[in-house]
Amino acid sequence: MPTIYQVAERAGVSLSTVSRVLNGKASVNKVLKERVENAVIELNYRPNSVARSLANSRTDSIGVLVPELNAPFFGDLMQAVESTLRAADKHVIITVGRNCLETEKDAVEFLISRNCDALIMHAEALSDEYLLDINQSKLPVALVNRQIEGLPEACINLDNEKGGYLATRHLLELGHKDIAYLSGPLEKRDACMRLKGHKRALSEAGLPINSQLIFNGDYTEEDGKVGLLELMARDVPFTALVCANDWMASGAISCARDLGMSLPHDLSIVGFDDVVFAHHVFPRLTTVSNPIADMAEMSAKYILNKVYGQSNKVQLCFEPTLVVRESAVKHEG
Amino acid sequence: MPTIYQVAERAGVSLSTVSRVLNGKASVNKVLKERVENAVIELNYRPNSVARSLANSRTDSIGVLVPELNAPFFGDLMQAVESTLRAADKHVIITVGRNCLETEKDAVEFLISRNCDALIMHAEALSDEYLLDINQSKLPVALVNRQIEGLPEACINLDNEKGGYLATRHLLELGHKDIAYLSGPLEKRDACMRLKGHKRALSEAGLPINSQLIFNGDYTEEDGKVGLLELMARDVPFTALVCANDWMASGAISCARDLGMSLPHDLSIVGFDDVVFAHHVFPRLTTVSNPIADMAEMSAKYILNKVYGQSNKVQLCFEPTLVVRESAVKHEG
DNA sequence: CTGTTAGCGCATTCAT
DNA sequence: ATGAATGCGCTAACAG
Numbered sequence: 001m002p003t004i005y006q007v008a009e010r011a012g013v014s015l016s017t018v019s020r021v022l023n024g025k026a027s028v029n030k031v032l033k034e035r036v037e038n039a040v041i042e043l044n045y046r047p048n049s050v051a052r053s054l055a056n057s058r059t060d061s062i063g064v065l066v067p068e069l070n071a072p073f074f075g076d077l078m079q080a081v082e083s084t085l086r087a088a089d090k091h092v093i094i095t096v097g098r099n100c101l102e103t104e105k106d107a108v109e110f111l112i113s114r115n116c117d118a119l120i121m122h123a124e125a126l127s128d129e130y131l132l133d134i135n136q137s138k139l140p141v142a143l144v145n146r147q148i149e150g151l152p153e154a155c156i157n158l159d160n161e162k163g164g165y166l167a168t169r170h171l172l173e174l175g176h177k178d179i180a181y182l183s184g185p186l187e188k189r190d191a192c193m194r195l196k197g198h199k200r201a202l203s204e205a206g207l208p209i210n211s212q213l214i215f216n217g218d219y220t221e222e223d224g225k226v227g228l229l230e231l232m233a234r235d236v237p238f239t240a241l242v243c244a245n246d247w248m249a250s251g252a253i254s255c256a257r258d259l260g261m262s263l264p265h266d267l268s269i270v271g272f273d274d275v276v277f278a279h280h281v282f283p284r285l286t287t288v289s290n291p292i293a294d295m296a297e298m299s300a301k302y303i304l305n306k307v308y309g310q311s312n313k314v315q316l317c318f319e320p321t322l323v324v325r326e327s328a329v330k331h332e333g
Numbered sequence: 334m335p336t337i338y339q340v341a342e343r344a345g346v347s348l349s350t351v352s353r354v355l356n357g358k359a360s361v362n363k364v365l366k367e368r369v370e371n372a373v374i375e376l377n378y379r380p381n382s383v384a385r386s387l388a389n390s391r392t393d394s395i396g397v398l399v400p401e402l403n404a405p406f407f408g409d410l411m412q413a414v415e416s417t418l419r420a421a422d423k424h425v426i427i428t429v430g431r432n433c434l435e436t437e438k439d440a441v442e443f444l445i446s447r448n449c450d451a452l453i454m455h456a457e458a459l460s461d462e463y464l465l466d467i468n469q470s471k472l473p474v475a476l477v478n479r480q481i482e483g484l485p486e487a488c489i490n491l492d493n494e495k496g497g498y499l500a501t502r503h504l505l506e507l508g509h510k511d512i513a514y515l516s517g518p519l520e521k522r523d524a525c526m527r528l529k530g531h532k533r534a535l536s537e538a539g540l541p542i543n544s545q546l547i548f549n550g551d552y553t554e555e556d557g558k559v560g561l562l563e564l565m566a567r568d569v570p571f572t573a574l575v576c577a578n579d580w581m582a583s584g585a586i587s588c589a590r591d592l593g594m595s596l597p598h599d600l601s602i603v604g605f606d607d608v609v610f611a612h613h614v615f616p617r618l619t620t621v622s623n624p625i626a627d628m629a630e631m632s633a634k635y636i637l638n639k640v641y642g643q644s645n646k647v648q649l650c651f652e653p654t655l656v657v658r659e660s661a662v663k664h665e666g
Numbered sequence: 667c668t669g670t671t672a673g674c675g676c677a678t679t680c681a682t
Numbered sequence: 683a684t685g686a687a688t689g690c691g692c693t694a695a696c697a698g
Binding site: 046047048049050051053054059061068069070071072075076078079082083086091092093094095096110112113114115250257276277280281282 | 379380381382383384386387392394401402403404405408409411412415416419424425426427428429443445446447448583590609610613614615
Binding site: 013014015016017020026027028029032051053054055056057 | 667669670673674675676
């Protein structure tokens with residue numbers, strides 16, 4: 001591995017000159033510049049990124065925290081972040097939070113100890129306070145799917161309320177009047193807003209909100225099953241079901257089928273997020289798109305602005321749209 | 334950010350002593366050791382990993398190359414690698430190859446420029462030669478799902494032949510005699526071996542191998558559809574279909590349904606890999622499990638041995654097993 | 667525009 | 683067992 005010294009020697013200049021042409025900041029005599037460039041090629045010189053980091057206290061690496069690596073939703077997120085950042089020659093250190101406070105904290109400490117220049121997080125368990133602390137400790141933070149008071153410019157969010165509204169309105173337009181709802185955990189803002197949108201759609205249609213038709217689950221496939229069972233046990237009839245995410249919708253669908261129902265005719269179902277497998281389930285899932293890839297890309301651009309002096313336009317709030325497939329049909333009756 | 338100097342000063346010792354207690358290699362006087370430890374706590378000292386890397390030319394980071402980030406299969410791989418490595422306090426830099434030679438090369442160069450201590454790759458397009466070069470250039474490499482002559486100890490593989498065999502034998506046991514096969518690209522070893530296993534099962538059962546019943550696809554969902562259509566156009570009847578992976582199976586399933594077939598009765602289908610969505614498709618997919626997470630974990634352990642002096646047991650070849658669900662049923666006739 | 671010099675924070679000789 | 687000195691490879695003042 002040749003060092004910058006060898007390049008300098010071969011080019012007959014000082015190492016500062018080499019550094020200058022390498023970084024292209026200061027201007028350098030054309031002739032010398034060419035000599036340096038040749039030397040670089042001849043020696044196949046590669047700057048040592050570690051030494052560079054030590055000298056300018058920037059690692060060109062961004063820490064990423066996601067709840068899981070093997071979920072389509074977060075896969076889309078990582079994909080977008082990675083490609084955006086790598087295009088800017090930054091790299092991504094990915095850690096997993098497992099939806100657990102301790103693990104998330106651990107992961108963040110880990111990223112900090114790696115001297116990341118910034119953090120992009122989909123944090124589930126960490127407190128607002130903790131996240132604020134990090135940010136104020138000079139380590140810029142971008143938050144996806146999270147809203148924090150003290151950090152307005154760094155929070156990239158979906159308009160979840162609108163998404164919930166769209167899902168339910170679609171069913172209303174199909175003629176359904178008795179619409180059940182499988183909610184996510186209400187301590188999470190997104191789950192809360194989605195439910196709120198659902199209720200607004202109901203209200204606008206002049207329909208009452210029956211708490212017997214709402215089940216509070218945990219965004220899991222399992223809770224999709226449990227929730228559907230529970231709702232049916234309550235004996236309040238419904239012809240359609242909105243699920244707060246596609247996992248719950250998938251659980252509800254297989255549960256319904258196990259119960260001998262014929263989908264979509266016996267029950268119309270709408271999901272939320274439009275994850276990859278949404279079109280693998282049968283009937284193909286009508287759902288609300290979540291532009292997570294766009295949001296993730298935006299979080300990366302925000303960091304590129306904030307830390308590396310780029311000036312991309314940033315957009316903080318994203319709009320969901322309805323994706324109509326086959327799991328929700330007209331109410332016959 | 335306190336440095337090792339401040340710790341030394343506060344503890345009233347030299348920085349070498351601090352370094353010693355931090356790294357625990359050399360022995361240190363008990364009293365001094367305690368003073369140092371206190372100073373570390375009081376100052377909340379965190380060693381600077383960049384400086385450490387520069388001094389001992391190890392970054393404690395492992396580069397990972399996968400074709401995509403948003404696919405369940407590679408999600409499982411990354412998940413296993415990340416957790417194994419992080420438990421050893423190493424970190425993972427993930428890059429994407431997109432199944433494209435140029436991108437893969439680019440990604441690897443990137444990882445090299447980041448001074449990774451080792452590379453774990455699921456490389457699709459890179460040549461054996463190139464991979465060997467890297468390994469011999471002192472940068473240890475572990476290869477998942479790939480077999481290279483010159484690198485026998487670093488290749489973690491599935492017994493794909495056995496997997497193909499299991500899939501077809503299952504159908505034979507269900508009474509099928511006319512079994513079609515949707516293959517992956519035969520220039521890839523795994524696709525080749527899976528097909529080989531299929532043929533062996535056929536031969537063992539005394540059945541002929543009819544090339545009209547084999548379609549060469551590209552592992553994509555789209556090719557699952559195209560393949561099924563093509564096979565049916567050939568007008569050689571078959572009652573069962575083995576697909577070289579779950580994506581093709583999924584494509585074939587929706588295609589079959591679009592054709593008005595009733596599954597699984599009109600056609601039994603077996604997949605391969607058992608990716609997450611395998612139980613989301615309908616009928617739930619009978620498939621061959623691919624213990625990719627175990628393999629990935631093993632690749633990480635291999636690296637931990639090779640680079641960081643651990644001594645985990647390593648296993649190079651993994652066995653697939655049949656996962657029976659509902660997409661393949663008894664042949665009636 | 668160019669070269670000299672001094673760190674960046676730590677590990678590691680080498681003496682003691 | 684401990685401390686002083688040196689270097690890892692590079693960037694960034696600082697002079698000239």
